[in-house]
Amino acid sequence: MNCYKSLAYLKSPCRILTGRNLSTSTALRDQHSCRLLVVGGGAGGCSIAAKYASKLGKNKVIIIDPADRHYYQAMFTMIGGGMKKLNQSYKEMEDVLPKDALWLKDTVTEIDPKKSQVTTQKGDTVAYDYMVVATGIELDFEKIPGLLEGLKDHRSGVCSNYSPLYVTKTYGCIQRLDSGNAIFTYPNSPVKCAGAPQKIAYITADYMQRNGRKNVKVLYNTALPVIFKAPKYATSLWKVAEKKKVKVNLNVDLIEVRPDKKEAVFKSLSKPDETFVQEYQMLHVCPPHRPTPVIARNKELSDSTGFLAIDKGTLQHVKYPNIFGIGDCTTLPTSKTGAAVAGQLGVLRKNLSAAMAGKTLTSTYDGYTSCPLVTGYGSCIMAEFDYDSNPLETFPFDQGVERRTMFLMKKDVMPQLYFNLMLRGLWEGPGIFRKIMHLGLSK
Numbered sequence: 001m002n003c004y005k006s007l008a009y010l011k012s013p014c015r016i017l018t019g020r021n022l023s024t025s026t027a028l029r030d031q032h033s034c035r036l037l038v039v040g041g042g043a044g045g046c047s048i049a050a051k052y053a054s055k056l057g058k059n060k061v062i063i064i065d066p067a068d069r070h071y072y073q074a075m076f077t078m079i080g081g082g083m084k085k086l087n088q089s090y091k092e093m094e095d096v097l098p099k100d101a102l103w104l105k106d107t108v109t110e111i112d113p114k115k116s117q118v119t120t121q122k123g124d125t126v127a128y129d130y131m132v133v134a135t136g137i138e139l140d141f142e143k144i145p146g147l148l149e150g151l152k153d154h155r156s157g158v159c160s161n162y163s164p165l166y167v168t169k170t171y172g173c174i175q176r177l178d179s180g181n182a183i184f185t186y187p188n189s190p191v192k193c194a195g196a197p198q199k200i201a202y203i204t205a206d207y208m209q210r211n212g213r214k215n216v217k218v219l220y221n222t223a224l225p226v227i228f229k230a231p232k233y234a235t236s237l238w239k240v241a242e243k244k245k246v247k248v249n250l251n252v253d254l255i256e257v258r259p260d261k262k263e264a265v266f267k268s269l270s271k272p273d274e275t276f277v278q279e280y281q282m283l284h285v286c287p288p289h290r291p292t293p294v295i296a297r298n299k300e301l302s303d304s305t306g307f308l309a310i311d312k313g314t315l316q317h318v319k320y321p322n323i324f325g326i327g328d329c330t331t332l333p334t335s336k337t338g339a340a341v342a343g344q345l346g347v348l349r350k351n352l353s354a355a356m357a358g359k360t361l362t363s364t365y366d367g368y369t370s371c372p373l374v375t376g377y378g379s380c381i382m383a384e385f386d387y388d389s390n391p392l393e394t395f396p397f398d399q400g401v402e403r404r405t406m407f408l409m410k411k412d413v414m415p416q417l418y419f420n421l422m423l424r425g426l427w428e429g430p431g432i433f434r435k436i437m438h439l440g441l442s443k
């Protein structure tokens with residue numbers, strides 16, 4: 001099927017911007033059609049579109065995403081810690097999406113997998129031969145009473161690295177902190193980058209130690225029953241927490257923020273009906289997350305959790321063979337990270353190409369994910385593991401140890417890798433380097 005835009009419905013033509021077709025038409029109803037539709041232009045969507053845009057030809061790939069900016073969200077932890085600036089973490093969406101693709105700056109509101117067609121908020125329809133869903137995961141700040149109020153108040157001490165709207169507040173909170181509790185929370189929901197809620201706790205603790213602020217108590221309150229999913233790195237992190245004097249409370253869930261009194265209310269997940277209140281000077285919140293509504297409300301596409309139901313090996317939808325998924329919006333039972341997206345890209349490329357050619361899908365995703373656990377201003381544990389939480393380490397040394405090299409990798413190398421290689425479709429994770437560094441003996 002060729003990509004076309006039905007002129008019968010066209011009121012105003014597409015605007016051509018710097019060699020890209022950006023559809024900004026205000027037509028009543030535009031009908032598009034394409035070989036490959038990519039829903040979402042974030043880490044997964046942009047990278048997979050880049051692989052196919054030039055290969056399939058001009059405008060044979062359509063990307064739909066309403067966002068003006070593409071954020072490298074993994075940099076948010078460094079911004080919160082005062083090690084990077086917000087303007088280093090994003091590029092204009094127009095500048096990262098592949099030039100040969102047509103970008104519809106719009107939101108997909110409905111997917112009809114039986115007709116292989118989607119409808120957008122503006123009322124356009126897009127028919128596709130193949131579709132990759134990459135809509136990410138949503139933040140649910142509203143779920144916790146008082147949280148948004150606290151985030152919006154500049155003097156409240158409430159902050160969150162999870163949104164570009166609030167991430168710049170964190171470093172100010174750290175700098176002003178000289179006594180009392182600094183509380184860091186992890187919610188009772190799936191999240192993206194499960195390490196991020198505690199990385200900023202260690203960075204804060206390190207800042208306090210370096211500046212001799214002994215009257216600050218750092219608490220990490222997590223709804224999880226463990227400090228980290230993969231046991232090898234959990235062991236390391238317990239030692240880091242002890243060294244940095246971070247008190248870890250497991251099985252506790254933030255349920256309310258009282259910014260006027262600087263109080264946080266928690267529910268115990270191990271003792272039913274037990275709640276308790278803690279005072280804070282600083283409160284860093286990882287908000288509850290929820291699946292994107294366009295997938296969650298579509299019972300043909302999602303499972304009971306609301307995420308896109310795909311095969312954990314092939315990344316193909318469990319019911320619709322012309323639909324694939326990547327990244328945070330999927331049911332893949334691995335830690336939701338940009339690194340996992342990179343690990344999925346090669347598998348998706350091979351299997352999607354096989355499907356397009358009518359061949360059997362042969363590539364299998366092993367659940368590879370990575371979390372650079374920054375533990376202070378100059379140290380990082382580079383966690384890399386698979387579906388079974390077994391280490392899948394790239395380097396031929398023990399990555400369960402805090403290292404400065406891994407900190408520099410996270411701070412200086414990874415942003416380059418992301419913007420210059422991954423988003424251009426040229427990076428599929430470190431698997432090949434892992435094999436070379438382990439002399440071909442690694443998985």
Ligand SMILES: Cc1cc2nc3c(=O)[nH]c(=O)nc-3n(C[C@H](O)[C@H](O)[C@H](O)COP(=O)(O)OP(=O)(O)OC[C@H]3O[C@@H](n4cnc5c(N)ncnc54)[C@H](O)[C@@H]3O)c2cc1C
Pocket residue numbers: 039040041042043044045064065066067072073074075076077106107108109134135136137161162163192193196292294326327328329336337338339340341370371372
């Ligand atoms: C604080 C923080 C720290 C992190 N640290 C790390 C780290 O150190 N290492 C790491 O690897 N990862 C990290 N991550 C996680 C990483 O950023 C995500 O896992 C990654 O971006 C997921 O990519 P994605 O393509 O699935 O989703 P996203 O990159 O979030 O993109 C989703 C896109 O879909 C679009 N969209 C949503 N709904 C629709 C719709 N209905 N129609 C059209 N478009 C839609 C959105 O506008 C967005 O552009 C971190 C994240 C945060 C927030």
